[in-house]
Amino acid sequence: MLNVFLMKVLIVLGIVTFLAIWIKYMRLSRMRKAAPEMPAPFRPLALVTVVFDRVFIIVSLGFAILFLLRGYPDMFLPFSCHLDLPLQLIGLALSFAGIHLSWWAIASFGEFNEPRCAHLKQGHKIIKTGIYHYIRHPQYASKMLAYLGFFLFFKDFLFMLIFLSSVPLFHFQAKSEEKLLSQVFGEEYRSYQATSGMFLPLIHSRQMK
16 A cells, blocks of 8 residues: 555645646637537537536545545545555556646647537637547546546545446547537548547557558
8 A cells, every 4th residue: 555645745746737737728728719600519418527527626626635634535435445556556657647648638739628518619620639649539538547547546436436427428428529520520520530549549550551
């Protein structure tokens, strides 16, 4: 098991990193206005996705603050399990991979970031650079990585429940967004779909060329 003091240091580092990412996200999202005349994804599903995301942030920050104040989660949460050090280290790696992926996605998407329900911005175009060269929905992928990583790191099934809930929710939301983008950008977006993965990079076999 990781030393509790070390876990607290990592939690503080994670909170500071999250705040830096959030500030960058909000600044970029304000650079370009939404285009209200453009179609939007299925609104009820988009709203559920946004609410789910906000609830996860609140739960994670609350969990982190409780941990910083009271120590190991076994002391105050009924969902805890016992995991050994290697699994906690894997969880730490997944969490930081999710944070890094989220930062990369925000930087790659730039001024087209949208903090509310997914709306197309004025002059919107398909982003194919950065992480978007490999996967079409890196923000959703980063969150699922983080949920799974938090489960292994904190050893609490609450994050496993969040992870299992997020997989179908993000899948259907991504499908809704892709339907919209295909409607707006037509063949250009369908060609992009053929050369990129939804949440994981496509593995192209050179032998098949």
